[in-house]
Amino acid sequence: DQVHVFAAASMRNALDAVAADYMAKSGDKVVISYAGSNALARQIIDGAPADIFISANESWMDEVEAAGLIADNLRRDLLQNTLVLVAGDPSVQGPVDATMDLAGMLDGGKLAMALVESVPAGQYGKAALEHLGLWQVAEPSVAQADNVRAALALVATGEAPLGIVYATDAKAEPRVHVVGEFPDNSYPPATYPAALLTESEDEGDRAFFEALSGEAAGAIFAEQGFRVVN
Amino acid sequence: MPDWLTPQQWQAVLLSLQVSAVAIAASLPLGILTAHALARWRFPGHALLNGLVHLPLILPPVVTGYLLLLGFGRRGIFGAPLDEWFGIVFAFRWTGAALAAAVMAFPLMVRTIRLSIEAVDPRLEQAAATLGASRGAVFRTVTLPLILPGIIAGSIIGFAKAMGEFGATITFVSNIPGQTQTLPTAIYTELQVPGTEAQIARLVAVSVIIAMAALIASEWLGRRLARRLAGT
Amino acid sequence: MPDWLTPQQWQAVLLSLQVSAVAIAASLPLGILTAHALARWRFPGHALLNGLVHLPLILPPVVTGYLLLLGFGRRGIFGAPLDEWFGIVFAFRWTGAALAAAVMAFPLMVRTIRLSIEAVDPRLEQAAATLGASRGAVFRTVTLPLILPGIIAGSIIGFAKAMGEFGATITFVSNIPGQTQTLPTAIYTELQVPGTEAQIARLVAVSVIIAMAALIASEWLGRRLARRLAGT
Amino acid sequence: MTLTAVIRQNWRGFAMDVSFSARPGVTALFGRSGAGKTTVVNAVAGLLRPDFARITLADLVLSDTATQRFLPPHRRRIGYVFQDARLFPHLSVRANLDYGRRFAPRAERPPAARFDEVVSLLGIAALLDRRPGALSGGEKQRVALGRAILSAPRLLLMDEPLAALDEARKAAILPYLENLRALGLPILYVSHSLAEITRLADHVVMLDAGRVAAEGPAARVLSDPASAAALGRETGALLIGRFAGIVEDGLALLDTAAGALHVARHDLPPDLASGATVRLRVLASDVMLALDVPQGISALNVLAGHVDRIDTAPDGSVLVRLLLATGNGTDPTNTAPALLSRITARSLRQMGLRPGQPVHAILKSVSITDIAARPWPGMAS
Amino acid sequence: MTLTAVIRQNWRGFAMDVSFSARPGVTALFGRSGAGKTTVVNAVAGLLRPDFARITLADLVLSDTATQRFLPPHRRRIGYVFQDARLFPHLSVRANLDYGRRFAPRAERPPAARFDEVVSLLGIAALLDRRPGALSGGEKQRVALGRAILSAPRLLLMDEPLAALDEARKAAILPYLENLRALGLPILYVSHSLAEITRLADHVVMLDAGRVAAEGPAARVLSDPASAAALGRETGALLIGRFAGIVEDGLALLDTAAGALHVARHDLPPDLASGATVRLRVLASDVMLALDVPQGISALNVLAGHVDRIDTAPDGSVLVRLLLATGNGTDPTNTAPALLSRITARSLRQMGLRPGQPVHAILKSVSITDIAARPWPGMAS
Numbered sequence A: 001d002q003v004h005v006f007a008a009a010s011m012r013n014a015l016d017a018v019a020a021d022y023m024a025k026s027g028d029k030v031v032i033s034y035a036g037s038n039a040l041a042r043q044i045i046d047g048a049p050a051d052i053f054i055s056a057n058e059s060w061m062d063e064v065e066a067a068g069l070i071a072d073n074l075r076r077d078l079l080q081n082t083l084v085l086v087a088g089d090p091s092v093q094g095p096v097d098a099t100m101d102l103a104g105m106l107d108g109g110k111l112a113m114a115l116v117e118s119v120p121a122g123q124y125g126k127a128a129l130e131h132l133g134l135w136q137v138a139e140p141s142v143a144q145a146d147n148v149r150a151a152l153a154l155v156a157t158g159e160a161p162l163g164i165v166y167a168t169d170a171k172a173e174p175r176v177h178v179v180g181e182f183p184d185n186s187y188p189p190a191t192y193p194a195a196l197l198t199e200s201e202d203e204g205d206r207a208f209f210e211a212l213s214g215e216a217a218g219a220i221f222a223e224q225g226f227r228v229v230n
Numbered sequence B, C: 001m002p003d004w005l006t007p008q009q010w011q012a013v014l015l016s017l018q019v020s021a022v023a024i025a026a027s028l029p030l031g032i033l034t035a036h037a038l039a040r041w042r043f044p045g046h047a048l049l050n051g052l053v054h055l056p057l058i059l060p061p062v063v064t065g066y067l068l069l070l071g072f073g074r075r076g077i078f079g080a081p082l083d084e085w086f087g088i089v090f091a092f093r094w095t096g097a098a099l100a101a102a103v104m105a106f107p108l109m110v111r112t113i114r115l116s117i118e119a120v121d122p123r124l125e126q127a128a129a130t131l132g133a134s135r136g137a138v139f140r141t142v143t144l145p146l147i148l149p150g151i152i153a154g155s156i157i158g159f160a161k162a163m164g165e166f167g168a169t170i171t172f173v174s175n176i177p178g179q180t181q182t183l184p185t186a187i188y189t190e191l192q193v194p195g196t197e198a199q200i201a202r203l204v205a206v207s208v209i210i211a212m213a214a215l216i217a218s219e220w221l222g223r224r225l226a227r228r229l230a231g232t
Numbered sequence D, E: 001m002t003l004t005a006v007i008r009q010n011w012r013g014f015a016m017d018v019s020f021s022a023r024p025g026v027t028a029l030f031g032r033s034g035a036g037k038t039t040v041v042n043a044v045a046g047l048l049r050p051d052f053a054r055i056t057l058a059d060l061v062l063s064d065t066a067t068q069r070f071l072p073p074h075r076r077r078i079g080y081v082f083q084d085a086r087l088f089p090h091l092s093v094r095a096n097l098d099y100g101r102r103f104a105p106r107a108e109r110p111p112a113a114r115f116d117e118v119v120s121l122l123g124i125a126a127l128l129d130r131r132p133g134a135l136s137g138g139e140k141q142r143v144a145l146g147r148a149i150l151s152a153p154r155l156l157l158m159d160e161p162l163a164a165l166d167e168a169r170k171a172a173i174l175p176y177l178e179n180l181r182a183l184g185l186p187i188l189y190v191s192h193s194l195a196e197i198t199r200l201a202d203h204v205v206m207l208d209a210g211r212v213a214a215e216g217p218a219a220r221v222l223s224d225p226a227s228a229a230a231l232g233r234e235t236g237a238l239l240i241g242r243f244a245g246i247v248e249d250g251l252a253l254l255d256t257a258a259g260a261l262h263v264a265r266h267d268l269p270p271d272l273a274s275g276a277t278v279r280l281r282v283l284a285s286d287v288m289l290a291l292d293v294p295q296g297i298s299a300l301n302v303l304a305g306h307v308d309r310i311d312t313a314p315d316g317s318v319l320v321r322l323l324l325a326t327g328n329g330t331d332p333t334n335t336a337p338a339l340l341s342r343i344t345a346r347s348l349r350q351m352g353l354r355p356g357q358p359v360h361a362i363l364k365s366v367s368i369t370d371i372a373a374r375p376w377p378g379m380a381s
């Protein structure tokens, strides 16, 4: 009767809209738990009553899959996000590429990112900077936040002049502006895989899972700044 | 209910109240017992018990949450037998949120109560013993009434902590609206996406109002008790 | 140092110790003052102060972290003038981590100390006054020594909390290895990636050992003080 | 039911080594401040575990360090009036008084009438609904006394229970404590006041710096010229007699082994039965000596006897012990009745007193102030 | 420096309304348990803010509810010996004794020799390095006494400071307290013990249920037959005289307005100067009456006088007030010397006493037990 979705917290705005739209159309009820992908994955492995899992990265989805909790062939890459460089000061302009004068733009300030070893946005950001040959310059100045949203807040409050966040986040924060997108090839695709879990028992679960890849959902995701896979 | 919170958020407020109240009420007897043991008994393992009680304070809440998941999750070493034999399930239920809140509030409660037990003049307990009161009776009739202010203080600080508890809860029982989504996890959800400052402010205001009400009530109670003890 | 922790992790351990110790030492005087005001003075705004002190307990730590950022960040309402006039900067410094730890530990410290002030027999303070001691002298020479066990208990519980504090710290000063990366942040970082259970266990073990040592030391001190007061 | 106690305890600067026994009736612990009185009482109560102790009540072992037996305080059934009152601050005066009741065996619980009696005797009826916090010093002490008495104890320990009370209140309570002796329990009574001890004690244990300096029946220890140093101005003798009845104008007649004595009627309990045993304390300084029977003086009591012994005190005063000619009264202790008289060396010389000389002792009736009327278990055996 | 106090306080079940003043010297607050003594002392100390109070020391206002002035306790410079000792548990005995010193003005701080003197007088030298927790009741009280005295106060408040002490210790401390009078401060002294009050008090305020029942110079209040009801057996008279010197064999001679009196030498302070003023209390029950001068008795003191007044007490005993024939001594108060004698109604009848009749009072020298030798500020004005 109810669809239980465990979803990465950063998807909240988009996924809430998708779910509201779906519920209005189908009459089914969708209940979404937002938390860090890592916490959700561990909970699912421990037997959480989730029907659908949407992770912000591949590795935690891999863990869940390894635990044998994904229904056959029902894992798919749902969305991709774009990594952008943001600044609080509107005069900061750039192309975001290997020629960028990162040190000059920082001017002794910090570069806000999500945790570079553990949170996907941070990992992608680090990969991108490495690819552009800027990591050496950036590393001493990186301030790693708990999550993308916190990194964004550091820029929004003027604490850090620059930050690396997802395009989806930058879009919703009026106090920052996008300096530029990182080149697509500079980091691995920031993919959000979704999976129908073995826990799911009825058609409703499956219907919502399919709806996530549907057109209506795709429109909403795109509007929020995501790139829809397929 | 005013519509400046969504129904789901109101639900989280009510659940938080329920979870915190149940967590404190249910753990209070054990808290008093533990405080008494730590304050007045000498036994091997005293330091160990003391350490164990403080553990949730020392560890990052998320770690406590994971340990709870390992211990009291559906497949946990205590969780599985509890479910099988008594049908008690914590995993992903509000009871689990209460367990997490209780565990996190426990060290605060015990510390506070213990301090007030240590402040009880042992000569009064001796007087009670000479009048025929057994250890248990002394505790019930003398120690317990005298530490009432400490118990109230401990419960309130525990309640406040339970109302604010987030890391262990979301890690242990996740953030399921209507079932395990408490006020702090609701705030967390808002915090994850930009542009939700107003919502967050409202939720925080509700938190603060509830906690202030509890604090004022406890101050009032405490002052009444103090006046009674002074005899005037 | 054994190599079962990376050098960076050892650094986090040391930084955690430093941050917690400084946080408690620096906030203790204010904590004692606040506890005394709440316990013994009647003034308008009593309830407000009490509420304010408890706020970090009630709010999810992340919210406290954001509020700190707003207040004590480089552009914060207190942060900006502090920087400009005194050159005191908290943002992205270990001092900021200490501030966050102090704020989070404050309610626990104050509650504990306040309770022990309330347990001091006011008749002893009266006796000191008749002997010529002013309010301040009474506090210094009678109240303060008598609440030493409470101050120790409050400091230890505050220290333990500071050692475990994570949410407010990472939000306020983020996670800069060698500058603001504390033990709990290190643990949190490990928690984010799969397959790091062994590392996490080691870090947790270090946490627990430090906290246990502090607890045992405080128990020992407390017992010594109690014996002195009993006069035997 | 006899209490026996051997207690040894060493603290820095204080060593205790005492051994005594207390039969039913009142055993007074008497000694200077710091002599160890409270320590003894605490050991008996089980609040202190001394280095060495063997304490028994009848055949019940209370403490025995040799066999490691130690009956916990709450199973000793003691009523302990503490030197500091130790009232329960959270309970009303009434609840304090009732506290011990609920723990007493049902059959032994004092009836409600007893409660009312104790309350009115102690003058605390108006305080019943108050909390102890703001009681006066004496009020606290009275409530503590009532609390111990109402707990139906098998053993009463009283540590200076009347020290904080005024004379009038003491005078009202003392007869009541006397009556407690009828319960047949051993009562350990700590006091600095010789008047109280004379009044109440059957047996006296004098403590000095942690040791027993003198021990024995009250009449002997207190009348012993050897105790004079410890008692100072309070030295005197105990006489035992029977109440013979009221003569007119407020005078009562007592038959003692030394002859008839007149005392003020109001010094005796109002409901004293004719023939009741009575004892009285006559201070050495209240006894004058005369060679002939004096005439026309206001003193009604002149007893004949002879000088037994003359001691000169270090301070130069003289203590004369008289053995009295036996009258028609009987002393249950069957010892010759004696009196002590303290006189000056000049009087001694002027009167030319020497042992064996016949002499008259002159007592003002009203100077016989300490009179105890009561059953006499301690003396009977 | 005079203390004046008007205090009104209402509590449920207790109403206080007193007004009195205390000049330099000792003013005794005397009254039954619960009469309000501690309440008065607390109001003077500033620990209680009564409903109404006007309390001044010389021209310094301590409390005045009318003008809302209230000097905080620490600026009153009082030395308060509490009924409960209230020692600081975290400080050693030495530090307790020293506590007040540091707050006293530098010039008034008692010198080290004073400290040693007080310590040895109180017998607490062995306790200096201990903490108060495990002291005996009397030891605590002695330390509290020392602590107050050593704080260099301008006003001493003592709430039953000697209640927990044995007679010997009291006897040692009393002369010292007497000497404190030489400091010229007002001392408020609460006690139940008439002996202490006789010894120390210049002025007596008798409290009864929150009111002043009698107030005045000690000699008058304590010798007043009207006080007999309150004093009971302790009724007596005060005589004032001069120390005339030592006669042989341990006797001293005092010149009083009523004639020469012999007292035991050891009852007087050892270093008493010839001519020093001395006062002594003679209990009514210690005075025998004789129509003729008796012969061959051990009493050395026989004073001539005549019956002034005869009162029959409610208990049937008779209180006779004698006016003594004036001897060669002088009484600084210039009132005719009087004695009280308590006799039985039978003696009254047998002797046929009536007012105006000549009579002899017989006092055993050694029964004059309360002797105070000291400067006499209270009586001088």
Ligand SMILES: Nc1ncnc2c1ncn2[C@@H]1O[C@H](COP(=O)(O)OP(=O)(O)OP(=O)(O)O)[C@@H](O)[C@H]1O
Binding pocket: C231, C232, D011, D012, D014, D031, D032, D033, D034, D035, D036, D037, D038, D039, D040, D083, E134, E135, E136, E137, E138, E139, E164
């Ligand atoms: N726990 C203890 N440690 C060290 N000394 C102690 C302890 N308890 C009592 N004493 C000492 O033992 C002695 C006897 O104490 P106790 O209380 O028995 O005296 P007491 O006879 O009751 O005196 P008081 O009449 O003053 O109450 C005192 O000198 C006291 O200081």
Ligand SMILES: Nc1ncnc2c1ncn2[C@@H]1O[C@H](COP(=O)(O)OP(=O)(O)OP(=O)(O)O)[C@@H](O)[C@H]1O
Binding pocket: B231, B232, D134, D135, D136, D137, D138, D139, D164, E011, E012, E014, E031, E032, E033, E034, E035, E036, E037, E038, E039, E040, E083
């Ligand atoms: N705060 C208070 N509230 C109500 N009643 C009080 C308060 N303080 C004292 N009393 C009452 O006032 C009366 C006088 O008390 P106080 O302590 O002055 O007596 P006291 O003369 O010192 O007696 P004691 O000799 O027993 O110490 C007592 O009946 C007491 O119970």
Ligand code: MOO
Binding pocket: A008, A009, A010, A035, A036, A037, A038, A056, A119, A120, A121, A147, A148
């Ligand atoms: O869900 Mo996340 O917020 O980037 O892990």
Ligand SMILES: [Mg+2]
Binding pocket: D037, D038, D039, D083, D159, E136, E137, E138
């Ligand atoms: Mg004692």
Ligand SMILES: [Mg+2]
Binding pocket: D136, D137, D138, E037, E038, E039, E083, E159
């Ligand atoms: Mg009093």
